[in-house]
Amino acid sequence: MSAPVIDVRRVHRIYESAAGYVHALKGVSLTVARGEFLCIMGPSGSGKSTLMNLLGCLDTPTLGTYLLEGVDVSTLDDDELAELRATRLGFVFQSFNLLPRATVLRNVVLPLTYTDVPASERRGRAEQALAAVGLPQEFFDHRSNELSGGQMQRVAIARALVNDPAVILADEPTGNLDQATGQMVLRTFRGLREQGKTIVLITHDAEVASWADRTVHIRDGRLLTDEEERAAVAASSTRGRGRT
């Protein structure tokens, strides 16, 4: 078995905020194998977004190491991190984050403009990525704000795919979608998983998590085993009942 795509070892992340220090991650260790579809599940405020930002090289750990494809991210400067994001990472956001007035194709091509992929290859790669997420060709030249939510999120997934990243990071990708559309988007991720893509998806929804190969739980900045998670859920629901 090859080395893991993501190898996080005892990572801490401490913020300085107006209210004092916030210990958002407390010694998180996590590996993601190549071709795996991992779900990180946790309630809001659990530190899952912080973890996602670290995995996406948008942020660096206060303590601990993060190896992305064997490269220690903490040794890289801002430009090298940007380079890594441009070539090795793909992002899918809850709110899609498409450029509203730009066409679908332009949106998908955007990450390539920050790489050295020659201009002549870009369109082809964007079309391929759009085909992979199943968006019909007639939408390619539409402005992205003319699309439905499900279509927008598929465009966003295509954008995450276009640079052939080592891993696709999806932060609540179905959070702004209705049930049926969410299912379609999840099917798209599942399809990419079958094509051998590595996917890390963050959610608070167990139904969404059921699409993944493996789920880890995060609570108060710590990753929990399934038993610990069950115990924690039971405890919180007991407390909840006690209060009513």
Added chain:
Amino acid sequence: MKARDLAYETFSALDANRGRSLLTVLGIVIGISAVIAMTALIGGVKQAMIGELGLNQARLVYIQCWYNRSMEVSDVEALEAEMADDYEYVTPLVWSGTDVISDTEKKSASIQGVWPSFFEATGVKLVSGRFFTEQESDTGALVTVLDQASVKNLFGNADAEVVGKTLRIAGAEYLICGVTESSGAGGSNPDYVQLYLPFSTCCSRVQGFTTVDQVYGFAREGSDMDAVAQRTTDWLARRFAVPEDERENAIWVYTMASTIEELNSMMMSFQVLMTSVASISLLVGGIGIMNMMLTNVTERIREIGLRKALGAKSRDITRQFLLESICLTMVGGLIGMALGYLGAFALSGLAGSLLGYGEGTALTPYLDLQSMLLVAGICVAIGVVFGYYPARRAARLDPVESLHYQ
């Protein structure tokens, strides 16, 4: 990020804010059009001066001296010989006047006795025939050169074939050997006639004495005209034994270059004034641009976060916003140049009459490439100066925070 992608981003961003962008660049437009209008007008005046005077005029030195006696031909010859390093030639002029009789007319003429080198020094242009030769000049031949206006007044038609014909001047027959362009001095006065005669002929046959009224020195190319004038003054002071305190009254050495210089410096101070007014407008315009760019950055915080997440480096973001502000100022500059140039045309009639070029002779505004490039450079500089802070601010945004900015 490649130049083409940058250009695309810039274009689409500006296109999205067309109305706001245009309003914002108004300050630049006004400032630049004021500068351009002024520069074009002054350029037009200079062009008109050069056209009117001829380039030779810049090398011409007018020399007169009177101290106990007038200048003589021998003085001119000595000056030419002794200051050969400074002058290509020195040539005398004597003014005279007498009646001139053609086949049909009899007019009173103003006569200038000159050496052949006079024509070259003053840049008088021939229309037909030739100037008189050194030999004719030396021997006092009976030849004459006249201008087209005089031809018209003597022969009824400015284009009449008169070379080879004769004129009767002071009782002798003179062969017309050449016709020059009209000097314009006489205007359309039908009694005006002006002739050139060889200097010696004029002295001996018309004037009756040999003093020189005016001397022209034609300086060597590239001379420092002020220095030449100074050396000439010194030379004359020695030759005429003029005491130090009499120099001002006795010696008159005057260069066209110094006139042009004076006019230039007058216009320069005018331009400096105008430019300082315009630069206030440019400053205000620049601040407007900065304001708009800051608004732009704030409006697009999420987009900036997204771009960073997708792999944009800080310098990609800096360049993108910097190029936007440069584009804004350049568009403003181009509009300003066009408006300013048109404005110069509108003002040229007024400026022409103010400068004494007369009613009908509106001058043509003139803009050289150098000033246009300078203005373009100023626009880019304003774009950089006032766009840098917003662009850096955009580039420094934290990707995590900006992605979740509401």
